[in-house]
Amino acid sequence: MENRLFSAPILIARKALLLASLALGLTACDNSKAPAEKPAQQANPAISLPQVGIIKVEMTQVPNQLAITGRAQASATAEIRPQVEGIITQRLFKEGSFVNKGETLYQLDAASYQALYESAKAAVEKSKALLTNAQIKVTRNERLVKINAVSEQVLDDAKALLREAKANLQANQAALKTAAIQLERTQIKAPISGRIGRSTVTKGALVTTNQAQSLATIQQLDPIYVDFSVTANQALPLRKALANEQVNLADYPVRLKLPQQPYPSTGTILLSEFQVNPATDAVILRTQFQNPDTLILPGMFMQGQVTTGILEQVALIPTLSLQRNALGQPFVMVLTPDNTVAVKPVKEAGLYQQSWIITDGLAPGDQVIVKGLQFIRPGMKAGLIPSQGGAR
Numbered sequence: 479m480e481n482r483l484f485s486a487p488i489l490i491a492r493k494a495l496l497l498a499s500l501a502l503g504l505t506a507c508d509n510s511k512a513p514a515e516k517p518a519q520q521a522n523p524a525i526s527l528p529q530v531g532i533i534k535v536e537m538t539q540v541p542n543q544l545a546i547t548g549r550a551q552a553s554a555t556a557e558i559r560p561q562v563e564g565i566i567t568q569r570l571f572k573e574g575s576f577v578n579k580g581e582t583l584y585q586l587d588a589a590s591y592q593a594l595y596e597s598a599k600a601a602v603e604k605s606k607a608l609l610t611n612a613q614i615k616v617t618r619n620e621r622l623v624k625i626n627a628v629s630e631q632v633l634d635d636a637k638a639l640l641r642e643a644k645a646n647l648q649a650n651q652a653a654l655k656t657a658a659i660q661l662e663r664t665q666i667k668a669p670i671s672g673r674i675g676r677s678t679v680t681k682g683a684l685v686t687t688n689q690a691q692s693l694a695t696i697q698q699l700d701p702i703y704v705d706f707s708v709t710a711n712q713a714l715p716l717r718k719a720l721a722n723e724q725v726n727l728a729d730y731p732v733r734l735k736l737p738q739q740p741y742p743s744t745g746t747i748l749l750s751e752f753q754v755n756p757a758t759d760a761v762i763l764r765t766q767f768q769n770p771d772t773l774i775l776p777g778m779f780m781q782g783q784v785t786t787g788i789l790e791q792v793a794l795i796p797t798l799s800l801q802r803n804a805l806g807q808p809f810v811m812v813l814t815p816d817n818t819v820a821v822k823p824v825k826e827a828g829l830y831q832q833s834w835i836i837t838d839g840l841a842p843g844d845q846v847i848v849k850g851l852q853f854i855r856p857g858m859k860a861g862l863i864p865s866q867g868g869a870r
Contacts, residue, residue: 527861531849532813535793535840540830543783546763548706550778553766554698556670558583560685562591562663569681571674577696579671584693586685588664595661598654605647612640672698673772697776702769704734704745704780707760716763716786717750732765735781736773743768747784793840794833799848800826810836811854813845817861819854 564586571583615636622628668674675695679685685693708716716730734741745767754761763784767774774780795810802808809823824839840846847854854860 527859528853529850529863530813530819530847530854530860531863532845533795533799533848535795535842535844535846537791537793537842539788539790540792540794540835541785542787542789543785543828543830544708544712545828546706546708546712546782546784548704548763548780548782550774550776550780551703551705552672552697552699552776553701553703554670554672556668556672556696557692558666558668558694558696559688559692560584560586560663560666561687562586562660563686564588564591564664564684566679566681566683566685569677569679571677571694573674573676573694575674577668577671577674579668581668582665583668583674584666584679586664586666588661591657591661591664595654595657598650598657601650602647602654605643605650609640609643609647612636612643616640666693668696670696670698672696699772699775700769701766702774702776703748704732704765704767704774704782706732706763706765706780706782706784707758708750708763709760710754713750713761713763716747716784717752717761730785732767732782732784734767734774735783741767741773745782789827789835789837792827793836794830795836795840795846796848797829797832797834799846799851800824800834801851810840811847811851811856813847813860813862817859819847819856819858819860821856 566584567587568585569583570585571577571581577583616633619628619633619636623630623633673696675697677694678691679693728746730747732745732747734745745765748764748766750764751762765782765784799810800808801810807823808826809821812820812822814820822839822844824836827835827837829835847860849863850860
């Protein structure tokens with residue numbers, strides 16, 4: 479009984495000692511973490527600023543280029559139709575090939591036209607013989623009248639026959655010429671040089687004079703026209719230039735953009751229509767391009783640029799640095815001298831060599847932000863990307 483009474487106080491003492499040891503251990507752990515938190519509290523506030531890249535604005539001059547769109551047109555087109563009736567005996571061209579002016583495309587059966595030609599030729603020879611005989615009679619009767627061997631009436635009749643013989647010869651010569659033309663037209667020839675399309679008829683087909691259906695179509699593709707649609711206001715300086723005979727149209731070059739690359743040669747302006755389309759408020763600007771490799775085909779939709787002068791005192795900025803508000807108005811973000819982000823409304827005049835042309839809103843020395851735009855907003859402070867060394 480006494481042993482149990484003495485053991486209870488010992489157990490209580492042991493539990494108190496154990497609790498004290500645990501409390502000291504927890505305190506030691508808290509003290510070990512405290513030094514690790516101090517560096518975070520002492521961090522440099524400048525490191526948390528967003529870093530941006532800038533360009534300093536410099537004023538320059540660039541060509542004033544007007545973006546235009548249009549479609550290509552053949553510079554000459556000829557629909558082939560027969561001028562005489564007949565059966566096609568030969569087709570003498572390859573579809574899609576280049577044909578020269580005067581080259582025979584189709585041959586018609588010429589037998590009947592050859593016969594008419596030979597008949598007309600014989601009639602001419604007969605008329606020549608009658609004319610010769612009439613001339614001889616007149617000459618003879620003129621001598622006989624002088625010696626009163628024949629009357630004046632006989633001489634007058636001989637002269638009338640001579641005039642009739644001359645008229646008959648002229649008529650038969652005209653008939654021979656007509657027969658020759660008809661015979662020649664049995665060979666249907668190319669009226670222009672160019673690419674010929676598919677044939678709508680085959681050997682053995684009957685064709686008639688000036689029929690509605692064309693036999694084939696020839697298109698001249700070198701040079702080729704591109705008809706651009708330009709608003710009336712944009713076309714005004716070009717029309718003034720065209721009206722001035724002293725202006726060299728070479729100073730207004732036109733460039734085309736193909737799907738993969740720019741077109742290798744520049745074009746020239748031929749004319750600007752004087753009628754405005756009321757539905758589109760646009761006029762047609764016809765330009766001409768050399769097309770030796772037939773890269774441009776009639777009907778192709780084309781994008782181009784025409785140079786209409788020089789823009790002075792403008793700034794060029796990268797494409798990604800120009801933004802637009804909800805109303806579509808352009809603006810840029812700039813970094814002020816005290817490193818504050820600010821918004822500047824600007825006016826742009828299109829692209830030049832993949833940079834926006836800014837005509838108003840920027841001044842020399844302005845720092846336009848071109849990198850880090852996604853991390854900033856107006857009014858906040860920003861730092862420069864270290865690699866820039868301040869500004870570039």
